[in-house]
Amino acid sequence: MKRQLPLILVFVFGTLMVIQYFVPHENSEIVKGFLLDWIVIIGIFALALGLWSLVQVSVAKINSRKENWEYPLVTLISLTVMIFFGFTSHAENASWWGYFLAITVFLVALWMFLQGFMGQAANRNMKLLGGLGLLIVFSLLAIFDNSWEFKFYTAEGLTNQMFVHFFDYIMIPLQATMFALLAFFITSASYRAFRARNLLATLLLISALIVMLRFTPGPWGEYLAKTSAWVMNVPNLAAQRAIVIGIGLGIVATALKVILGIERGYMGKG
Amino acid sequence: MLSTIAMVLSLIVGLSLIYLLIRTIQGHPVERRIVFIYIGLAVVLPLLMNKTLPLPITKDVQKLYDQLEKLQPGSKVLCAFDYDPPSAPELQPMAVAFLKYAFKKDLKIIIMGLWPQGPQQAQQAIEEAMLDPIIAGKNLVQGEDWVNLGFQSGNEFVIQSMGTEFKRMFPKDNRHIAYGEIPLLQDVVNFSNVDFVINFSAGKPGTTEWVQFGVDRFGFEMVAGNTAVQAPMMYPYLRTGQLKGLLGGMSGAAEFEKILDEKGKASTFLLAQTFAHATVIIFIIIGNLAFFSSRKKKMAGTP
Numbered sequence: 001m002k003r004q005l006p007l008i009l010v011f012v013f014g015t016l017m018v019i020q021y022f023v024p025h026e027n028s029e030i031v032k033g034f035l036l037d038w039i040v041i042i043g044i045f046a047l048a049l050g051l052w053s054l055v056q057v058s059v060a061k062i063n064s065r066k067e068n069w070e071y072p073l074v075t076l077i078s079l080t081v082m083i084f085f086g087f088t089s090h091a092e093n094a095s096w097w098g099y100f101l102a103i104t105v106f107l108v109a110l111w112m113f114l115q116g117f118m119g120q121a122a123n124r125n126m127k128l129l130g131g132l133g134l135l136i137v138f139s140l141l142a143i144f145d146n147s148w149e150f151k152f153y154t155a156e157g158l159t160n161q162m163f164v165h166f167f168d169y170i171m172i173p174l175q176a177t178m179f180a181l182l183a184f185f186i187t188s189a190s191y192r193a194f195r196a197r198n199l200l201a202t203l204l205l206i207s208a209l210i211v212m213l214r215f216t217p218g219p220w221g222e223y224l225a226k227t228s229a230w231v232m233n234v235p236n237l238a239a240q241r242a243i244v245i246g247i248g249l250g251i252v253a254t255a256l257k258v259i260l261g262i263e264r265g266y267m268g269k270g
Numbered sequence: 271m272l273s274t275i276a277m278v279l280s281l282i283v284g285l286s287l288i289y290l291l292i293r294t295i296q297g298h299p300v301e302r303r304i305v306f307i308y309i310g311l312a313v314v315l316p317l318l319m320n321k322t323l324p325l326p327i328t329k330d331v332q333k334l335y336d337q338l339e340k341l342q343p344g345s346k347v348l349c350a351f352d353y354d355p356p357s358a359p360e361l362q363p364m365a366v367a368f369l370k371y372a373f374k375k376d377l378k379i380i381i382m383g384l385w386p387q388g389p390q391q392a393q394q395a396i397e398e399a400m401l402d403p404i405i406a407g408k409n410l411v412q413g414e415d416w417v418n419l420g421f422q423s424g425n426e427f428v429i430q431s432m433g434t435e436f437k438r439m440f441p442k443d444n445r446h447i448a449y450g451e452i453p454l455l456q457d458v459v460n461f462s463n464v465d466f467v468i469n470f471s472a473g474k475p476g477t478t479e480w481v482q483f484g485v486d487r488f489g490f491e492m493v494a495g496n497t498a499v500q501a502p503m504m505y506p507y508l509r510t511g512q513l514k515g516l517l518g519g520m521s522g523a524a525e526f527e528k529i530l531d532e533k534g535k536a537s538t539f540l541l542a543q544t545f546a547h548a549t550v551i552i553f554i555i556i557g558n559l560a561f562f563s564s565r566k567k568k569m570a571g572t573p
Contacts, residue, residue, distance in 0.1 A: 029434050032430070032434065033431060033434050033435070033438060036424070036427045036430055036431045037431070037438070039424055039427045040422070040423060040424040040427060040428070040431075040439075043423045043424050043425075043427075044423060047423065153446075154446045156446075158444065167387075167390060168394075171355060171387075172355040172358070175354065175355040175356045176355055176356060176358065176359070178356065179356035179357075183309055183313065183546060184305075184306045184309055184310070186550070187305055187306075187308075187309045187546075187549065187550050187553055188302050188305045188306065190550055190553060190554050190557070191300070191305055191553040191554060191556065191557045192302075192557060194554050194557065194558075195557065195558055195561050196558055205554065205558075209551055209554075212547040212548075212550070212551060213547070213548070213551065214521075215323050215325065215521065215540070215544050222326075225326055229328065229329075232502060232505060233505065233509075236502050236505060237505040237506060237509060240502060240503055240505055240506050241506045243503075244506050
């Protein structure tokens with residue numbers, strides 16, 4: 001039964017969704033809506049699982065002092081701080097010291113809890129007690145410090161100055177920098193590896209040159225722009241269509257195999 | 271002055287590439303660090319030139335513009351922001367240009383995102399659009415002229431659910447105001463109540479999912495702005511009419527700014543991108559010349 005139940009569920013719901021697509025009736029829409037809600041809920045659980053997995057891996061790396069263990073520490077601190085900012089709001093013109101003190105206390109408390117649960121057995125109780133003590137201090141700060149407050153049920157945290165600034169001035173530049181570095185590596189890689197060794201490589205090289213040079217000013221540019229449009233609209237389109245149709249057929253085949261219980265990889269076994 | 275210096279420097283850099291070419295043919299390959307310096311200069315110098323390229327408007331951008339022109343003031347446009355900061359240099363100028371056009375034309379904008387950072391990119395685009403004196407003078411109100419519904423997880427399933435009811439996926443907007451209390455959304459139940467859809471996408475979930483799960487099933491009209499990497503994959507949907515228009519990469523963004531007469535970042539960035547492309551091409555040619563000359567030498571050396 002342990003193996004049969006998932007197979008039955010997949011068959012029933014898979015078939016139901018296929019039939020539902022072709023039935024434009026109100027009840028059919030209700031069933032669809034209900035099942036799609038489940039997908040969203042399961043997706044959110046996956047996010048929670050992902051977070052927990054990240055915490056586990058990071059704490060293990062930090063505790064064993066593996067190479068570059070500092071990076072997981074930065075990851076954990078950033079994660080906690082951004083969540084904290086997202087769920088709190090800071091009063092206008094109020095001092096920031098209490099807010100930063102609360103974050104620090106919260107971070108240390110969290111770290112002691114994590115060490116208590118996941119760290120080495122020695123002093124485990126002491127760490128848990130320390131974490132609990134700091135959590136009480138944090139709660140007192142949250143109650144008596146009026147410069148900031150929790151906003152669990154409203155979206156005010158998302159407009160929190162610190163949250164917005166961390167996004168605008170840390171996250172955006174960092175991600176943009178990482179992406180910008182690609183320009184250097186792509187140029188270097190093209191220089192070293194992009195060779196007209198055979199007919200196909202030569203065709204690829206010529207197509208790339210035409211598409212990249214299509215904005216050259218003058219009559220040459222006009223000719224290149226037209227050729228570039230042809231490359232995109234004829235050979236590229238033909239290849240993309242073939243890929244799309246191939247993927248579509250592959251999806252149908254795989255879905256049928258899953259619904260009929262031939263493909264059982266999702267159960268953990270092939 | 272700065273522009274002239276940048277142009278002279280670019281000329282010197284261009285000429286020095288000929289020297290590199292000769293050195294390579296002589297058997298002295300270029301070091302990786304030199305390649306990095308050249309590409310760095312190729313990106314930075316054009317940004318100082320304050321010049322734009324004479325840009326022809328492609329058919330796909332023209333089609334997109336024609337679709338937008340058909341919309342009447344007061345039309346409701348669903349705007350999906352499915353990208354994050356790394357793709358912002360290509361997609362953000364498109365979004366800003368579109369929002370400026372839409373606000374000037376009194377279109378009503380409903381913003382959402384299938385990517386967590388999408389709605390925040392939208393917020394930045396709105397703030398930039400609001401700096402325009404004409405738009406600022408209109409005193410637009412959030413909730414009446416535009417609304418940001420935020421992010422919802424679930425990828426293509428969000429699109430499917432929105433086909434039944436938007437409220438199911440977005441019960442509140444990004445200010446936490448209930449869907450039913452937002453004036454702009456009073457008569458918006460699902461896709462049949464919006465006049466047009468525009469999607470700015472950098473990957474999955476993005477334009478492909480919007481076409482497959484939205485356009486095909488619910489039959490709304492849609493155009494898209496994509497990164498240059500993703501745009502070639504959209505051509506099949508363009509030719510079949512599932513997509514009514516497409517902005518591809520920085521060039522698409524620059525063309526869009528030109529056709530809307532809203533000069534923005536893309537027009538400047540495109541020159542830098544073209545210079546960078548030219549540099550890449552020259553290095554590819556240098557690399558190939560070195561490869562063929564070394565192969566020739568090897569073949570001549572073999573008995």
